[in-house]
Amino acid sequence: MVSAWWRRRTLHSRVALLVTAAVSAALVALSVGAWLAVAEIQHHQTQSQLTADASAIAAQPDQWLSAGGTLPDPGQGHGDGHGPHQLGPRWQILDRTGAVISDTSTPLPVTARARQIAAGGKRSAEEKVGDYLMLTVPATGGGAVQVAISQEQDDDVLQLFGALLAAGCLLGAAGAALLGRLVARSGLAPVQQLTAAVENVTVTMDLEQHLAVEGTDEVARLGTSVNTLLEAIDAARQAQRTLIEDASHELRTPLTSIRTNIELLLTVERNPDLAHRLPPEERENLLADLDAQIRELATLTTELVELARAESTREDPEEVDLAEVTEAAINRVRMRAPGLTFDADLHPSTVHGRPGELERMIVNVLDNAAKFSPPATTVHIRLSAGDDSGTCTLTVADRGPGIDAADRPHVFGRFYRATAARSMPGSGLGLAIVAQTAAQHGGTVTAEPNTPNGTVVTIRLPRPAYR
Structure with missing residues (x-):
């Protein structure tokens, strides 16, 4: 119950209670x-007085039997000139049998x-x-001396002192x-200001x-972390907004074309007398164009999903042989591009990834190479385990037209399409996905010209530290 009550307090109340408890304690x-x-x-003073008075009486008990209740000066007989002083405590002298012999x-x-x-x-x-x-x-000479001091006054002083201390504690x-x-x-004013700013x-x-x-x-430090x-x-919001705007722009063109072609087909179907305006060969070309646009739209949608994939839906990273992954990617692309030759030189290279x-x-890189490579040419794929730098390197070289120097810094951007590629199907997202995946795995990707023509895409990924 105490713990639950404490958790319901505000931070302001907790700090105030802690300060109060610490000072009060x-x-x-x-x-x-x-x-x-x-x-x-007080007890030490009482003991000292009792000891001094008892020692003075015990030293000359015969003198005290007739002293009339006065205590001789301790220096008497030594010529210091001090007279006797009155003995405050009660005292008496006993003989050897324990009988009181003093008056x-x-x-x-x-x-x-x-x-x-x-x-x-x-002894005492x-x-x-x-x-x-x-x-x-x-x-001296036998018997004993008894001296007693009342502690009532001391007790009263202690009680008064204790009461004053208690009152002081309450006031404190x-x-x-x-x-x-x-x-x-x-102390919490900066936190309250920070809270108000965050709420705003x-x-x-x-x-x-x-x-x-x-x-x-x-x-x-907390404020700096919040700013970060x-x-x-x-x-992230700007990137999301940019992605939505770019996607809307890229989707608008194929959707508009598809809608136009479908409206034309519906018009002909609803008005048979206009069928002569759409010859069979044009109708087939129109349907083929619709099929191509729908495929392009499906590809664009898939790439958008890949590009905006949430972390919660991603695979768990594991030890992966990049050579096996590359071989699987080559087999997939080889079926799509039967007119090309894929020359692979793959060395086992372990990376930590998905x-x-x-x-x-790798499929996106190979698809891009296949799309721009002339028929009956060869795409060269090389995978090396790297050296002491701790990275493995994958290169894909094609014999296509290459990438202009002005376009090369932008080819890995979202929806960017080089001037030479705008006449060919594509969304401009393939290489953006490549760059994003490489970065998520701690690697890099670059595009350089191939000799005498074409492009070399190089992907570098870090190897596990223990290898």
Whole structure:
């Protein structure tokens, strides 16, 4: 129940309660220590006084029998000139049998321990008798001396001191509670400002609004982390917006063409008298064009899904032999391009990644090479395990027209299509997927000219550290 109650408190309340508890605990500990110290000091003073008075009487018991209750100066007989002083405590002298032989109006109780000391059996004894602390010591010439001091006044002082300390603790706890609220309010002010700023961003959805960060403490680090998070979210949103805008633009053209062709076919079907305007050969060409556009649209949709694939739906990474993955990709593309020769030189190369994504990446590179390679030419694929750099390298070289130098920096961008490729089917997403997959696996991809003509696409992926 206490834990549940504590979890329901706000951070402000928790800090205030912790400060109050810490200060209150310190005050209580200090007060208890002070009270014990004062009590010990009082007891020590009482013992010192009892010992001094008892020693003075025990040294000259005969003189004290007629001293009339005054204590001679300890320096008497040494010529220091001090006179006697009045003995404050109660005292009495015992003979060897334990009988009181001094003239005492308020005799002290003679205990069994006191009789033993008077008979010479013990050296001294301290006892508590009612409100008095009594000390019994042996006297010179036999017998014993008893001296007692009332502790009532000391107890009253301790009680008053304890009451003052308790009141001080209560006042201190109240002050600590107020101080705790002030400390919590002051210390958590940056957190409250940060919370208000984040809430404002949540309401306005203005991700470009950065939080004000001052200093280098933990709150400043939190603010910096939130700003970094906002930048990442804003970048992701911008990328999503760009993807949607580009996809809308790329989808609009094939959809418009498909709609136009379908409307033409429907018009002819609904008006048979207009059938002569669409000869059979044109009708077949129109249907073939529709089939090609639908295939292109399906390919574009698939690539868009691959490009925007969520992390939650991705495969789990594992140890993968890139040579086997490349061989599988070659077999898939060979069926699509039977007029080409694929020359593969593959060495076993282990990488840590997702096999399905790696295969799609290589298929896209091979599809791109097959699309631009002239018939009856050869596409060369080379895979090496690399050297001490810790990477393996996959190269795909074709004999196509190549990529212009002006287009080369942009070919891995989304929906980018070189001028020479715009007359050919494609979405401009294949190489973007290649670049994204390589980056997700910690690698890189580049495109360079092939000699004498064509393009060489090079993919470098890191190998596991232990290999």
